Amino acid sequence: MERIDTYPTHKYKGFNLRPGRPIPFGATIVPGGINFSIFSSHATGCELVLFKKREPKPFATIPFPDAFRIGNVFTMIVFDLDYENIEYGYYMDGPFDPQKGHRFDKQKVLMDPYAKVIGGRDVWGEEPDWDDIYQHRARIVFDDFDWQGDKPLEVPMEDLIIYEMHVRGFTCHKSSGVKHPGTFAAIREKIPYLKKLGINCIEIMPVHEFDEFENSRPSPVSGEKLMNYWGYSNVGFYAPKAGYAATGRFGMQVDELKTTIKDLHTNGIEVILDVVFNHTAEGNEEGPYISYKGVDNKTYYILTHDGYYYNFSGCGNTLNCNNPIVRGMILDCLRYWASAYHIDGFRFDLASILGRDQNGAPMNSPPLIESLAFDPILGKCKLIAEAWDAGGLYQVGSFPGWGRWAEWNGKYRDDIRKFLKGEAGLVGAMGQRIQGSPDLYRWHESGACTSINFITCHDGFTLKDSVSYNGKHNEANGEDNRDGNNDNDSWNCGWEGETDDVEINRLRRKQIKNAVSILLVSRGVPMILSGDEMGNTQFGNNNAYCQDNELSWLDWDDLKKNKEIFNFVKSTIAFRKAHPVLRNKTYFQDRDSAESGYPEISWHGTKPWDADWSDSSRTIAFMFCGKQAKQGKGNDDFIYTAINMDWNMHSFELPEIPEQLKWYIVVNTDVEPPEDIWGAGKEKEIENQFEVSVGPRSVMILIGKKSN
Amino acid sequence: METNFSINYENKVVKVTLSGSLDAKRAPALADEIKKLIGKDIEKIVFFAKDLEYISSAGLRVIIFSKQKIGIDIKLYMVGATEGVLDVIKMSGIDNIMEITDTYEE
Structure with missing residues (x-):
């Protein structure tokens, strides 16, 4: 019975x-x-x-x-x-x-x-x-998906190489060659590409249900319809964006996303979701009723004393994150994504809002952030804060993370960009950034892994544009070029925008390689913006949030055009993966725990052991001692990097290493391919073992090891 | 309810021949038929899908349902499905729980 x-x-x-x-x-x-x-x-x-x-x-x-x-x-x-x-x-x-x-x-x-x-x-x-x-x-959702033994990968934070991408932009262009462009299913088709590139984590821009028609309007430049393309405006926190699923018309988006995640996991790639808990798509008092406003306005939103919406998000309203009910909703939501979708981590958009109280004031120990840090279901999830908001709260280095939260390190981006373009007075800052920003995170339990290092992200110029434009060109967004960041720290290398000038293009390629080299030898967790590996351009638009067209979509033909860049990025990623000493998470402690006779990291200049920290300096070199890898338990090579951002060539005398070892060249951004980067085991022994010439605005990476 | 399938159980094998659309209107009838097989000694369920033109989420759910209700060890086959149908099956990951073939031999 x-x-x-x-x-x-x-x-x-x-x-x-x-x-x-x-x-x-x-x-x-x-x-x-x-x-x-x-x-x-x-x-x-x-x-x-x-x-x-x-x-x-x-x-x-x-x-x-x-x-x-x-x-x-x-x-x-x-x-x-x-x-x-x-x-x-x-x-x-x-x-x-x-x-x-x-x-x-x-x-x-x-x-x-x-x-x-x-x-x-x-x-x-x-x-x-x-x-x-x-x-x-x-x-109504069904919970009948068969994961066939899959679980989140739990890749150690220090080994992560993040690739930030937009579901639609990744494959929407006709050149992508996929069956269902712009969908979760298409990401699945591109897994072999992601593996070839070598990244082990994708961070996907919002995939919670949003309305692409929110604030849609014709572009004043092209007449084309502008859409809510990025999707930083939630309709529902628990549902995947149906329009991102090829099977959305069948209502099978849940299954399609789960299948995509399962296959990514099978291929060793984690999935981090970019989540937007700072506001909803309901806007302010003029906005539509979708849910929260009509269900319990006073609970869900931070309101002024006379009932208007606070706008710390810059998007019309602010979710009342530290109301206990909303806090519960957010926690339930993340638990759901972690358990039902096997999500490996979350990146929180404008996360500082999560630390504001019900009147909008920043709190010392925000309960929501603490709850997430200690939640058992989220226990192995990566938690990453965009540690600022649109209301002026900037918490890079001071976000209350309880040893669990990492941060998008905006200072890394700014300092590296300035140094790359040749600004003086940054050598000291470079020292900090390359070590994983101990000036910001020394007090954090997770050490250098607190720092998500990036030079570009969806917000701002692509890497190609950061070396091709001095200023933003956002006219197509229909806001008279007022929108988007004005502080881009970019340099066009001598001409604004696209050019046929061979020398300018050569310099741009070199600057891209310089940026990639620095990113991948820095301690912390590197994040690459999708498309940078193929020289993607947005033609100077640094805020493509509404551009659902070829301006934003990756043109896969760029892979052929910019094969040199792709090969360089791919090989630099492989280099990082092969050398654990680049990924130590604890900070240099001025101790030789491996008894190697060398500090874990040493600083040099054109003379060894004599870095020029002066304000006028544009050169810096540093050496990692391989014996200090894995906190002294590993055995890696010596890795020496010389960065010359001066416009003249400089000779760098090399530090002495044990006599059975020799210096080999891995990267020289000053020379043309194939000699710009040498793969593992094929590194080229340098003739003069005592000194190298580093070209103008160039990076050189050497390894000290026994013969190939 | 309108049906557009036939179902036959013989020698531990269930053969389901599908045609037209397997959508929200028609899928429940198939699910009901499959429910009747619960508890029987079954090794395989074979869906002949050559003439199946369209499958909706409700149809796909019946496939998942068959595996769950009849038994996790049974083998599912989808035979001769058109590209359109196969596409949906693959994208939603249901191909992981079944074997997809062009033809079926006894």
């Missing part, structure tokens, strides 16, 4: 009901029916609204009987629903009193904040029916 745990106790217009279970929030399949549970501390009543998939009008509205409300949670089991084919929402009743923070409107169908599948924008760019009363439609 089959045991029955739950059975209907109530009836309403032919629907069989029973009081539900308040936890978990959201819609959950239970034996015989669906358990609906939603929180609102200020609503006076709630109705469940049921639609057949994609139908304009609901087929049922079921009020929650008073007996079905526990505390501030409305909860109900509805039996015998054809849950594969329904969409659900809520009507919330309550006061409309904006001054007190309440904006209830019983006429609006509201999406469940815990919706795990969201319909309405099933195919990217397909114009929605704007008359639809329910634009973003919650659906």
Whole structure:
């Protein structure tokens, strides 16, 4: 006999009901029916609204009987629903009193904040029916995916090489050669490429459901439709973006994303999600009702004393992250992604907002950040903060991380860029950045791994553009070039934009290689912007958030055009992976724990052991002692790097190494390929073992080892 | 309910021949038929899909459902599926739980 745990106790217009279970929030399949549970501390009543998939009008509205409300949670089991084919929402009743923070409107169908599948924008760019009363439609998720033994990879932080990418931009261009451009499935097709490049982690720009039509408008330059392309504006935190799935039209986005993650894991590649908990797509008082605003405005948003929205995000509203309820929602959400999708880590957009209190003031020990740091389910997840916000809080080096959080190191980006373009007075800063920024993170338990080192990211110039443009060129965004960062620390090498000038192009290629070399020999965790490895350009646009077109999409033909760059990036990544001494996570402690006779890292100049730290200096050299790899337990080679950002050539006398070892050249950005980089085991022994000439604006990397 | 499949159980093998669309309208009937096989001695379920033109999420769920309900050790086959159908099966990862072949030999 089959045991029955739950059975209907109530009836309403032919629907069989029973009081539900308040936890978990959201819609959950239970034996015989669906358990609906939603929180609102200020609503006076709630109705469940049921639609057949994609139908304009609901087929049922079921009020929650008073007996079905526990505390501030409305909860109900509805039996015998054809849950594969329904969409659900809520009507919330309550006061409309904006001054007190309440904006209830019983006429609006509201999406469940815990919706795990969201319909309405099933195919990217397909114009929605704007008359639809329910634009973003919650659906029921199935938990029947077979992971076949997969689990998050738990790659040690110090071994990570992150590749920041946009799902659509990665393969949307016709040159990508994939079957379903711009989708999760297409990333799967490109796994062999990612492996060839050698990265072991992709950080994907927002994949939570968002509305690509939010604020869409024609471009004043091309007339083309500008979209919410980047997606930093959440509709729902729990649902993957349907329009990013080739199977979105079938409602199979959950399966497609999981399959993609599983295959990435099988190939040794982790997945970090870029998550946006600082605001939602509901904008300010002028914005639409999607969910939170109508469910419990005062709980979900930080409001001024007279009920207006604080705008620390620069996007109209600010999520009330340190309200205990919202905190719970965020924690539940990340736990869900970590467990249901095997996500390896999260990068938090404008993470400093997560540390503001309910009045918007920065807190000393923000409970949300602490909860995430110590959460058992997130225990092995990477947590990375973009440690600033649009309200002026800048916490690089001071983000409260409890030894668990890493940070996007904005200072690394700025200092390296300035040094690369030949600014003086930066040698001291370079010393810090190359060591993993101990000036910022010495007090952090995770040491150098706290620093996510990057020179470029989605926000700002691509690497190619940072050596091709002095200023931003964002006219196509339709904001008279006012948007986007003005402090790019870029240098066009003598001509603004594309040019046929052979010398300028040669210098640009060299500068790209210089940047890549420095990034991959620095301690900390390197992050590469997708496309930089093939010389991708956005033609000087440093804020392509709305450009869903060839400006943003990677042109895979660049791989052929810029084979030299790809080969250089690939080989430098391989070099980093082969040499653990580059990845030590503890800071130099001025101790020779391996009894090698050499410090772990030593600083040099044109004379060995004599670095020029003066303000006018543009040269620096440093040597890692291989015996000090893996905190003194490894056995690596000596690695010597000379950086000359002066416009004249300089000779660097080399430090002496044990006599059985010889210096071999790995990288010389001053020479043309194939001699710009030498693969493992093929490094070229240098003739003069005592001195090298480093060309103008060039980087040279040597290894000291026994013969090949 | 409208059906567009035939199902046959013989010698520990279930043969399901699909045609037209396996969508939200038609998938529940197939799921009901498969439910009837729960508890029987089954080694293989073979879906003949040469004439299947379209499969929706509900149809795909029936395939997953077959494996879960009949038994984790049974073998699933998808025979002769068109490119369009196969594409959806592959992208959603369901190809991991079944063997995809052009033809089927007894």
